Structure formats: structure tokens, C-alpha cells
Amino acid sequence: MLQEIDRSLIIMESRTRQEMGNLADLKLSIQSQGLITPIAVQKMENGKFKLLAGGRRFTCLLELPEYQLIPCRVYDTDTSGLRAKEIELDENVSRKDFEYWERDNLIRDIHTTKQQIYGKKAPGPTRENAPGWGTLDTAKAVGLTGKGDVSMAIKRAEMRDKHPELFQGAVTAQEATKRIKKLGEQAAVANMTEKVKALPSDSILKRLTESYIIGDALTELTKLPAGVFHFAEVDPPYGIGLGSDADKRIDGDAQKYHSEYTEISDADYGTFLLTLCKELFRVTHQHSWTILWHVYSRQQMCRTALEAAGFSVSLEPALWIKTTAQNHQPNSRLTNVYEPFLVAWKGAPTLNIPGANNCFICQGVPSPHRIHPAERPLVLMQNIFRTFCTAGQRALIPFLGSGKSLLAAQSAGISALGFDLSEEYKKSYLSIMDRFYKGENTY
Numbered sequence: 068m069l070q071e072i073d074r075s076l077i078i079m080e081s082r083t084r085q086e087m088g089n090l091a092d093l094k095l096s097i098q099s100q101g102l103i104t105p106i107a108v109q110k111m112e113n114g115k116f117k118l119l120a121g122g123r124r125f126t127c128l129l130e131l132p133e134y135q136l137i138p139c140r141v142y143d144t145d146t147s148g149l150r151a152k153e154i155e156l157d158e159n160v161s162r163k164d165f166e167y168w169e170r171d172n173l174i175r176d177i178h179t180t181k182q183q184i185y186g187k188k189a190p191g192p193t194r195e196n197a198p199g200w201g202t203l204d205t206a207k208a209v210g211l212t213g214k215g216d217v218s219m220a221i222k223r224a225e226m227r228d229k230h231p232e233l234f235q236g237a238v239t240a241q242e243a244t245k246r247i248k249k250l251g252e253q254a255a256v257a258n259m260t261e262k263v264k265a266l267p268s269d270s271i272l273k274r275l276t277e278s279y280i281i282g283d284a285l286t287e288l289t290k291l292p293a294g295v296f297h298f299a300e301v302d303p304p305y306g307i308g309l310g311s312d313a314d315k316r317i318d319g320d321a322q323k324y325h326s327e328y329t330e331i332s333d334a335d336y337g338t339f340l341l342t343l344c345k346e347l348f349r350v351t352h353q354h355s356w357t358i359l360w361h362v363y364s365r366q367q368m369c370r371t372a373l374e375a376a377g378f379s380v381s382l383e384p385a386l387w388i389k390t391t392a393q394n395h396q397p398n399s400r401l402t403n404v405y406e407p408f409l410v411a412w413k414g415a416p417t418l419n420i421p422g423a424n425n426c427f428i429c430q431g432v433p434s435p436h437r438i439h440p441a442e443r444p445l446v447l448m449q450n451i452f453r454t455f456c457t458a459g460q461r462a463l464i465p466f467l468g469s470g471k472s473l474l475a476a477q478s479a480g481i482s483a484l485g486f487d488l489s490e491e492y493k494k495s496y497l498s499i500m501d502r503f504y505k506g507e508n509t510y
């Protein structure tokens with residue numbers, strides 16, 4: 068019901084919106100165009116009215132003497148507290164000028180209020196048509212693309228309540244999300260570190276932790292005995308400026324670790340490759356596989372170094388075909404959906420999967436979840452290890468990065484070790500390992 072109400076009878080209690088922002092433009096609009104959208108109020112038993120929706124409009128109207136009587140949409144006194152809350156929340160959904168943390172609070176309040184009114188939606192394959200209210204319903208109500216965005220908004224709101232100091236200076240939702248993830252990673256690293264300390268020396272977790280060795284690959288390789296490893300998965304620096312300030316195009320958490328990526332200068336790259344390949348040939352078994360990731364511009368140089376070291380090399384590279392890929396210049400560049408690696412061998416090794424083809428099709432790691440600029444998904448590395456290795460063999464990973472190759476080898480029953488210069492990458496590896504053994508998604 069629409070009704071004009073004396074503004075002295077309207078009470079504005081605490082609101083979802085805490086920052087009113089710049090009201091000058093709204094006040095000017097009301098003065099020139101009139102109040103296009105009435106405010107919403109609830110009639111109270113004492114004859115006054117409680118404001119339900121339209122706090123910014125009401126604040127402006129209080130400063131305009133011509134609006135002693137304010138047009139209102141009036142709800143009855145028997146409107147329940149939950150229903151009144153729902154009206155306020157629903158009215159604010161379409162607002163675009165919220166601070167990100169206000170919108171997080173709004174999304175959380177909508178989700179909990181709707182579930183209190185309509186009940187929680189039961190999980191299951193037919194949940195979309197099930198009675199009740201779920202995360203996807205909230206996503207649709209607030210105009211988000213998926214339930215993951217709702218879950219993260221709710222998590223930010225809850226974390227802000229518990230740890231407000233964590234968000235000091237965080238001016239965007241993306242920055243706040245990064246801080247939450249960093250806090251979670253630190254907790255996971257601490258948890259895994261303490262867990263590993265208490266384990267016996269022959270436990271899998273302790274072995275996986277100790278298999279990530281901090282050190283320079285070329286130096287550490289010289290310390291290894293000859294002829295030990297049946298498989299080497301080699302992902303060296305590419306020598307294309309991937310770690311430089313000029314090429315920091317990786318989104319999400321990986322930006323924090325981009326500076327950790329160690330590059331090789333163009334002038335030194337040929338010598339570096341040849342030294343690396345000679346050491347790889349020395350430490351690998353007389354019948355063994357070696358794969359070498361590279362960028363296309365370095366392919367011939369990589370092939371030459373492998374052959375000069377004594378390896379045989381396949382005529383065509385193998386490819387990781389990405390089912391999803393990013394393109395920073397979609398209007399002018401084709402999207403690159405593959406990464407190549409050369410397949411090399413000593414002696415006469417056999418494939419664990421006879422007849423396997425040279426294309427490995429797998430989704431890439433979503434940008435917000437990357438912790439390394441050249442990170443590959445765990446399932447891809449599992450497929451590669453199972454193609455080239457049999458259970459019980461030994462693998463070498465000279466450039467560990469995120470460390471997922473260690474987990475992939477372990478899941479295939481292969482013992483592995485490797486090196487990396489970055490303590491930060493190892494910490495990230497420990498957090499990935501913690502999630503992996505909890506059964507959580509590690510991409």
C-alpha cells in the first residue's frame with residue numbers, strides 16, 4: 068500500500084548499508100525529478116514506521132524541507148522480522164555503489180535469511196528443482212555467475228567479522244580474497260610442517276616433504292650418482308623473460324610468486340641447456356625417458372642440446388592441449404591452447420601405456436589458483452608419469468616449481484626427488500600437499 072507519511076514518524080535503525088557515500092547527486096536528482104521510487108516502511112504498533120528499504124533516499128529527503136510528507140510503500144505490523152529483513156536485502160541487491168565488504172555482508176545476509184524463510188536446499192543431483200534455498204539460488208538472486216562467488220563472498224564476510232585486522236588496507240574483493248588464501252596457505256604450511264615432524268622417517272608425507280630440496284639444479288645434479296633415474300621430467304627456465312617485471316601477466320596469487328621465478332639470460336641459455344642435458348644423461352638409467360618442456364622458439368636449441376648430450380629425441384614434440392586457456396589480447400591474437408615438450412630417451416625404454424599418443428588433453432590451472440607462472444595441473448602430470456613410468460621406478464624433477472610433479476609421481480607409485488631455488492614455492496607445495504591429503508581440490 069502506498070501512503071504519504073510525516074517524516075518525523077519514520078525511524079531508521081541500523082542498516083545493511085553502512086557507508087552512505089556521496090549523496091549530493093542523489094539529492095540533486097530528487098530535487099529535479101522528484102522521488103521516483105518510494106521508500107519502504109513497516110507500520111509499528113506505536114503508530115510510527117520503521118524504515119525497511121531506501122536509507123540513502125530517506126537521508127536525502129530529511130535535508131529537503133519540501134518533503135515533510137514522504138511517499139512510502141507500507142507493510143503491515145504483522146510482517147515478520149525475517150520478512151522485513153528480506154525486503155531490505157532484496158531492495159539492495161541491485162545497488163552498484165556498495166563497498167565490496169558491504170556487498171559481501173549483503174550476500175551473506177540474503178543467503179542466511181532466505182534459508183531461514185524457505186529452508187536449506189537438500190544436496191543432490193536434482194537439487195536445482197528441490198524445495199528450499201541453496202547457494203546457487205543466492206547467486207541468481209544477486210546476479211553472480213556461480214555458487215563459488217557466493218561462497219567466497221560469505222567467507223570474506225565471516226573472516227572480516229573474526230579477523231578485521233586482516234583486511235586493513237584491502238580496498239577490493241580480489242585483494243581481500245588473496246589475503247584469506249594467504250592466511251589459509253600459512254595455516255596449511257604450519258599444519259603440514261608440524262604433522263611431518265611427528266612422523267616416522269619412512270612415512271610418505273615425510274618423504275614427500277624431504278624430496279623437495281632447496282638448491283640450484285645444476286649444482287645439485289652433480290651430487291647425484293650416475294644411472295639412477297628411470298624418468299626425468301624437466302621444466303627449466305625458458306629464457307624468455309618470464310620472471311621479468313615486463314611480463315607479469317599471471318593473475319591471482321601467482322603474481323606474488325612471479326618474482327621468485329629464476330630466469331636464464333639469452334646469452335647464457337645455450338651453455339645452460341647443454342650443461343643441464345649432459346648431467347641428465349649421466350644420472351639417468353641406461354634405459355630411461357626424459358621429457359623437456361620448452362617454448363616453441365627454443366625447440367631447436369633444446370633438441371640440439373639433448374642430442375649433443377647423447378639422447379635420442381622424437382621427431383615431433385608431445386603436446387599438452389588445454390581445454391581452457393587465457394588470452395590477454397583476444398581481439399588481435401589467437402588463443403594459445405598448447406604447450407610442447409620433447410621426448411628423449413637413453414637405450415631402449417618401453418612405455419608403461421603402449422600406443423599412447425603424443426597429445427595430453429587437460430584443463431589448465433585457473434589463474435586465481437596458480438602459485439607458479441608455469442604451473443601445470445596435477446591430473447596432467449599424473450597422466451604423464453603413468454605413460455612413461457611403471458610403479459617402483461625412480462624419477463627426477465630438476466625444476467620443481469609448485470611441486471605437483473612429486474605428488475603425481477607418488478600417486479603413480481614412483482619415488483621422486485627434485486630441486487628448486489625458491490623457499491616460497493616449497494611453502495606453496497606444502498599447502499598443496501596438505502589439501503591433496505585432505506582430499507580437497509588441488510587442480
